[in-house]
Amino acid sequence: MRFLHTADWHIGKKLHGYDLLEEQADAFQQILKIAKEEKVDAIVVAGDLYDRSVPSVEAIEVFNRMIVEMNLQEKFPVLAISGNHDSSTRLETGGPWFIQSDFHLNTRLDQAFEPVEMKNTQFFLLPYFEPISARLYFDNEEIRTIEQAMKEVITEMEKQFKPDMAHVLVSHFFVAGSEKSDSETKLMVGGLDTVPLSLLESFDYVALGHLHGKNALQAENARYSGSPLKFSLSEMSQKKGVWIVDTVVDKTTFEFKEITPLRDLIQLEGSFKELTTQEFYESIDRESYLHIQLTDRAVIPNMMNQLRQIYPRVIGVERLFGREVKEKNRAAKKEIKALAPTELVNQFFSEVTGEQLTQQQQTWIKDNLAALHQAERGK
Amino acid sequence: MRFLHTADWHIGKKLHGYDLLEEQADAFQQILKIAKEEKVDAIVVAGDLYDRSVPSVEAIEVFNRMIVEMNLQEKFPVLAISGNHDSSTRLETGGPWFIQSDFHLNTRLDQAFEPVEMKNTQFFLLPYFEPISARLYFDNEEIRTIEQAMKEVITEMEKQFKPDMAHVLVSHFFVAGSEKSDSETKLMVGGLDTVPLSLLESFDYVALGHLHGKNALQAENARYSGSPLKFSLSEMSQKKGVWIVDTVVDKTTFEFKEITPLRDLIQLEGSFKELTTQEFYESIDRESYLHIQLTDRAVIPNMMNQLRQIYPRVIGVERLFGREVKEKNRAAKKEIKALAPTELVNQFFSEVTGEQLTQQQQTWIKDNLAALHQAERGK
Numbered sequence: 001m002r003f004l005h006t007a008d009w010h011i012g013k014k015l016h017g018y019d020l021l022e023e024q025a026d027a028f029q030q031i032l033k034i035a036k037e038e039k040v041d042a043i044v045v046a047g048d049l050y051d052r053s054v055p056s057v058e059a060i061e062v063f064n065r066m067i068v069e070m071n072l073q074e075k076f077p078v079l080a081i082s083g084n085h086d087s088s089t090r091l092e093t094g095g096p097w098f099i100q101s102d103f104h105l106n107t108r109l110d111q112a113f114e115p116v117e118m119k120n121t122q123f124f125l126l127p128y129f130e131p132i133s134a135r136l137y138f139d140n141e142e143i144r145t146i147e148q149a150m151k152e153v154i155t156e157m158e159k160q161f162k163p164d165m166a167h168v169l170v171s172h173f174f175v176a177g178s179e180k181s182d183s184e185t186k187l188m189v190g191g192l193d194t195v196p197l198s199l200l201e202s203f204d205y206v207a208l209g210h211l212h213g214k215n216a217l218q219a220e221n222a223r224y225s226g227s228p229l230k231f232s233l234s235e236m237s238q239k240k241g242v243w244i245v246d247t248v249v250d251k252t253t254f255e256f257k258e259i260t261p262l263r264d265l266i267q268l269e270g271s272f273k274e275l276t277t278q279e280f281y282e283s284i285d286r287e288s289y290l291h292i293q294l295t296d297r298a299v300i301p302n303m304m305n306q307l308r309q310i311y312p313r314v315i316g317v318e319r320l321f322g323r324e325v326k327e328k329n330r331a332a333k334k335e336i337k338a339l340a341p342t343e344l345v346n347q348f349f350s351e352v353t354g355e356q357l358t359q360q361q362q363t364w365i366k367d368n369l370a371a372l373h374q375a376e377r378g379k
Numbered sequence: 380m381r382f383l384h385t386a387d388w389h390i391g392k393k394l395h396g397y398d399l400l401e402e403q404a405d406a407f408q409q410i411l412k413i414a415k416e417e418k419v420d421a422i423v424v425a426g427d428l429y430d431r432s433v434p435s436v437e438a439i440e441v442f443n444r445m446i447v448e449m450n451l452q453e454k455f456p457v458l459a460i461s462g463n464h465d466s467s468t469r470l471e472t473g474g475p476w477f478i479q480s481d482f483h484l485n486t487r488l489d490q491a492f493e494p495v496e497m498k499n500t501q502f503f504l505l506p507y508f509e510p511i512s513a514r515l516y517f518d519n520e521e522i523r524t525i526e527q528a529m530k531e532v533i534t535e536m537e538k539q540f541k542p543d544m545a546h547v548l549v550s551h552f553f554v555a556g557s558e559k560s561d562s563e564t565k566l567m568v569g570g571l572d573t574v575p576l577s578l579l580e581s582f583d584y585v586a587l588g589h590l591h592g593k594n595a596l597q598a599e600n601a602r603y604s605g606s607p608l609k610f611s612l613s614e615m616s617q618k619k620g621v622w623i624v625d626t627v628v629d630k631t632t633f634e635f636k637e638i639t640p641l642r643d644l645i646q647l648e649g650s651f652k653e654l655t656t657q658e659f660y661e662s663i664d665r666e667s668y669l670h671i672q673l674t675d676r677a678v679i680p681n682m683m684n685q686l687r688q689i690y691p692r693v694i695g696v697e698r699l700f701g702r703e704v705k706e707k708n709r710a711a712k713k714e715i716k717a718l719a720p721t722e723l724v725n726q727f728f729s730e731v732t733g734e735q736l737t738q739q740q741q742t743w744i745k746d747n748l749a750a751l752h753q754a755e756r757g758k
């Protein structure tokens with residue numbers, strides 16, 4: 001069978017304060033158009049449908065229209081899971097009715113073990129989950145990490161494999177060896193959330209969500225679809241789109257189909273004078289989301305307002321030649337931001353005490369961070 | 380046809396900090412039992428399914444189980460509307476799929492004009508709405524109050540009346556002449572929300588939600604079902620339950636069926652010594668929600684903790700013989716709370732200036748309060 005693989009819609013996400021609902025609705029229409037042109041048998045959405053566990057009323061309106069159009073009007077079967085940004089319970093409402101029109105929206109771990117069979121393919125729809133859910137489901141106190149959980153999960157799925165069918169896993173995790181960009185929330189607490197690629201070998205295709213770049217993982221049988229829009233500067237040069245997957249037993253192929261953002265995310269570099277010259281600004285798409293790198297050294301009064309009169313969607317202005325100290329601070333801050341929580345604690349401890357954490361202390365910290373992380377998720 | 384009329388479930392409501400989800404699930408089971416025993420053809424829920432526009436995850440879990448059991452498992456057709464406590468958009472998710480199994484959940488005004496026909500009856504499911512919605516729907520700038528809106532709404536509905544069928548309106552409003560209790564949020568801004576009973580004459584039955592007492596309105600063709608549980612002290616002596624309605628054209632009848640709360644709401648009066656005597660407390664159901672009126676005058680150290688050791692669900696303690704001044708203050712506060720916002724402004728103005736508001740000033744206040752109220756609702 002042939003299906004479209006997308007993920008990480010993050011409906012309701014804002015880009016530096018700018019509402020993206022119009023762009024998101026437009027990207028959705030492009031996805032639908034590709035689905036029709038490619039005559040796919042189903043649309044797979046691998047988690048993070050919403051950007052927040054409690055989405056705004058406006059985001060819900062847009063999302064509701066999308067699912068009605070996709071499933072009830074255009075009659076596409078939909079195979080979807082909740083991601084780490086979604087509230088599984090809030091998303092669950094309506095699920096038992098959705099199935100009547102082949103809209104499968106899995107939000108609980110136990111649902112992952114009843115594959116959806118369509119044509120020649122078994123789909124295992126595994127929503128994002130925390131190790132505690134696997135601990136309870138398998139009644140196994142040993143399960144502490146996602147890797148441990150996934151071993152059990154996949155063994156359980158393999159029991160259901162029909163040998164004459166293709167097997168597709170739809171999942172929302174960080175697979176070891178993938179490349180991150182800046183717009184994904186850190187799932188990771190000291191690496192507890194990583195799934196090794198080797199665990200996924202038995203599937204013909206793994207339709208992943210979570211990372212926002214389509215090239216985040218280069219595996220023979222697995223892809224991230226990436227988000228339909230650019231959600232951060234680090235995604236500036238990424239091509240966005242969806243995968244069209246053809247499942248043939250032991251010979252599955254996939255091809256990327258690009259979508260064009262309603263408004264792009266671009267970076268401009270130049271002096272204030274250059275950037276505000278008519279000849280220059282008429283040469284570029286001023287409606288884009290813009291990150292501006294200014295080469296000036298002097299103070300420019302009322303700079304932001306002047307820039308915004310020409311460029312309505314400035315998401316940030318950077319001074320390339322600011323004071324050196326400032327630069328350094330910024331670099332240090334960035335570095336701290338990029339550290340995993342356990343490393344942060346380690347670093348703080350050694351700075352303050354001049355000593356290293358013992359193995360036992362590190363375990364305590366990991367356990368407590370994991371507990372905190374779970375409590376946070378439970379909200 | 381025969382249907383069950385309930386309303387004001389307020390799933391997720393707390394009683395003085397106590398979670399009522401267990402009581403609400405129990406009341407729901409009793410409602411379902413009555414529906415089965417009475418062999419009803421449908422269950423009508425006249426608004427305020429949830430207590431808050433953004434319900435907690437726990438409340439959503441309980442609600443999801445209820446609707447699955449009622450509609451998908453027990454196969455009851457369900458005719459429901461959103462109330463002033465519900466977020467219409469949040470509740471709307473899933474609606475287009477619910478219809479496939481005869482679960483009609485109307486959340487928008489325009490849906491009210493497509494009656495659901497079952498057996499001999501046309502059901503008009505009118506969700507709670509603000510005058511602004513009617514203004515837009517009817518493209519009529521004159522509509523400023525619910526009464527004005529309801530005139531148009533009902534004229535529009537009457538156009539759809541089939542003469543050989545019975546006509547039922549399901550609605551969530553304050554009908555003039557009804558009696559309030561303390562647990563309903565004030566909809567009213569200077570009486571803008573009141574619907575005169577005379578407007579509802581053409582219906583064989585009006586299934587109302589909003590007021591929590593089943594006797595709040597005594598009309599030939601209209602009833603509030605009341606809430607399934609007691610939500611405030613003022614409802615202490617109310618019988619809770621549902622109406623079983625038999626629609627026969629021009630000869631509709633209805634009968635009240637009681638439900639028994641899992642834990643009652645009662646009031647005790649006595650001295651601290653009496654109330655903590657074993658003989659006394661073994662004579663009553665200590666698991667009830669209790670409002671206690673103490674007759675003591677002396678200070679009782681650690682009183683609340685001592686009472687809660689015997690009575691786990693004390694919702695309040697009142698000193699019957701406190702200082703007179705205190706009493707007076709309390710009475711005054713209660714009085715202020717009971718005033719409508721426009722009256723409050725009037726009173727404040729005349730206290731401060733010694734004069735009365737002019738007609739023009741009163742209109743300004745009404746308009747501004749209505750605008751504020753709408754802005755509030757839009758959140």
